[in-house]
Amino acid sequence: MKNYLLLAASMCLMVSCGSGQKVSQPEKYSQRMVESHGLVDFYCNRHHQTELDSASWDYVSGLVANAVLKAWTLYPEKTEYYDAVKAFADNSTTPDGSVILNAKGESALRPSNIDDLPAGNVFFTLYKEELKKGNTKDANRYKNAASLIRNKLKYDHSRIPEGLPGAGGFFHKAVYPNQMWLDGLYMGSTIYAQWQHVFGQDDAEDNAQSWADIALQFKTINKYTYDEGKQLNYHAWSATPEDENSFWANQEEPFKGCSKEFWARGMGWYFAALADVLEYMPKDHADYPDVLAIFNQVAAGLKRWQDPVSGVWYQLLQYDAQTAADGKGDTINGKVYNVGTEANYLEASASGIFTYAYLKGIRLGLLDREIYLPVAEKAYQGLLKTFIREREDGKLDVVQTCASAGLGPAKDPSRTGTVNYYLAGKDVTVVENEGKAVGTFILASVEYEQLVK
Template sequence: MKNILYILLISIFIFSCASPKKESAVLWSQKMVESHGLRDFYCNRHFQGKLDTTGWDYVSGLVALSVLKAWEQYPEKMEYYQSVKQFADNCINEDGTSIISKNGKSALRPSNIDDLPAGRVFFTLYKHEISKGNKKDAARYKNALDLIRNTLKFNHSRIGDSLPGAGGFFHKAIYPNQMWLDGLYMGSPVYAEWESTFGKDDKLEYLSSWDDIVLQFKTIHQKTYNKDVQLNYHAWSALPTDSNSFWSNLQEPYLGCSKEFWARGMGWYFAALVDVLEYMPNDHKDYDYMKEITNQVAAGLKRWQDNETGLWYQLLQYDSSVHADGVGDIINGVAHNVGDASNYLESSASSIFTYAFFKGVRLGVLNQSEYLPVAKKAYQGLLDNFIVAKDDKIDIIQSCASAGLGPAKDLSRTGTINYYLAGKDVGLAENEGKSIGTFILASLEYEKLN
């Protein structure tokens, strides 16, 4: 009996001393907010010392939104709210009718869809300041939201009536007649939440706006979805012969599409779908269509989820055996994107996929029995592969710094395998805001389950 007891005690001791896996019961959302959400992160390689002093940008806006969502879930953390409020107050003028950059100019550049999503923080700020009786600040935030929505709906350049995809928003003025998956996240959720919050009194315009929102998804999905691979190409050009669209496919059936399936582009798209469906009236004639394409995206991502880690690669349809070819992309006799870097598991895309799977299940858009296991496996994969403890903080590693396509003045952004793995702007980054924000959002969704 003593021998059995001795063996049992030794076994308990050995087990307790073993290196533990990161426990998902920890509130990782708060750990990331306090490690990097409030301070010390990168926006496209530009270091930001504090959230409340950074400027207007879609990356800093994503971090701010995730911190604000963390405050909504954990309202005792008032420092989260105050930091985001200060970020917002630094970026608008006295009455909220102008959004300003650090250099004092307008932060809403003409037809630049990336300039809009940071405005999503104003909804929660508006509602909270109203509840406190602070009408002055609430009015400022409402004015800023009106400016953003109206800038997109009425002033943003669109694909013309004579071209396929008429009515689709340009990604940016420097990318004429192009729609990118990224742009669906940058424009549609803030547009949808505005309509849900402020647009219901004018029923005709409300319905028209929702038709407009759905049009963006219909266009991008019909043009970029490859049913065989079950993924969407990163971008599409309605005018593929334009010099700014030199990266486009010139052959049917994917005329105008870029060449590869980039993970974070798919992540922005997946998140845009679930974020818009959160606000979309379920009696809208296209509500079921939006659910259908959300499920198509989810099925494709489930198919390409890495079996071992539960994560996703930078280029979704390949594993680490694929690499840049060492020769590069030769354009006009010049070699671009020369290198031999391998495809890799990428943290920002894996985080935002995890978020969207969890949220889609929570909203009832995705089947729980099919997709909750996908999300849970992915979340554990994030903790095991990308989260690194460092003193009293955690870091998140292995994020693609940035990626894009063209324009004509930058022929290196080809959209090829070489580009996404060896491009000059595509390298790996640590504590990048696009990974920090998406990891916080994924963590919050996970924590809602427990």
């Protein structure tokens, strides 16, 4: 109770105190960001989107749509939020939900590309809401679309084969054979878990097996990427580090197959995936304790690396701003890439998604409130101070976001996974109003406002 009151006071929540006094209502930053850059004017990997309702299918537009829908769930009077997400979903599916569409009107689900899946997280709330309204046609549309994605992942997505370490783990993409990335746990497992929760109850045996499959993904990547000394997970791991597409991987122990650095947003996707899956995972499932333990392990590690001054996190988690690209770049097959001297920096999207996962974990009782509430409170205030800028017209901007980052494949040797790459790579530029920061800030704000509503 003491912590609840402390948080309420620090947030200036509108509550009645024992003396009859009240404190002022907190700023609803979730709504302000939705209306500044959620419904309109955001970027998907540097591709500008003018409006959410007409944005094409993509994990970034899907993240923004899901965040806007979460804001509507908290503030249902904001019907324009729901309408925009419904339009996004309708624009991206055939009327019967049998095909997910890209901007060209073709299937948006490429073979074994896990990034194509998570935008489907919006279908479950839309399904329930339209069913409640008696709109069974659209409800079935969303159910069919969600089932299409879940079944494609469960039955058709490429996995690490038997005989290799990590057998059963989902490839991140077909172009990254036998590779698992932290990002992929969010891209695949969250929609898989929601489907099991909403639609998987009728077949008890399949449901139990599916939850074991979801848990396997976390247990596998944690086994191979977790550095106990640093309390962090490396960005990615390859079961076949000798493959040309895994040129970035350590070829020898320790951490054979792992990439070289701890990338903040990769850890963020992983942390959020754990929070989102545990929200739905049956507590009596045999793998639940293992997944919960991994979630708490991640929470402890990120607490250690939270910047003590700002309360947020750096692009490369184990360093501060004194670390920079070395000016020499990385030499791959005789060519030099990633030349620059850019310094490590506090990064918005990772800090937002860390804050979201901490707050959600506290709300769901998955994390110790005494330990992590101060971390989450400091982080949220750090988001506002470090990354949020108010324009003269009252709209908000979010700054200091890594546009994108990845590893390989062989045809892209610049993506080396080194310090030089994450700070000076050609695709790792620092941008504003990127959907990955817009969406994560909205999610964090919804949790912040929900925790004491």
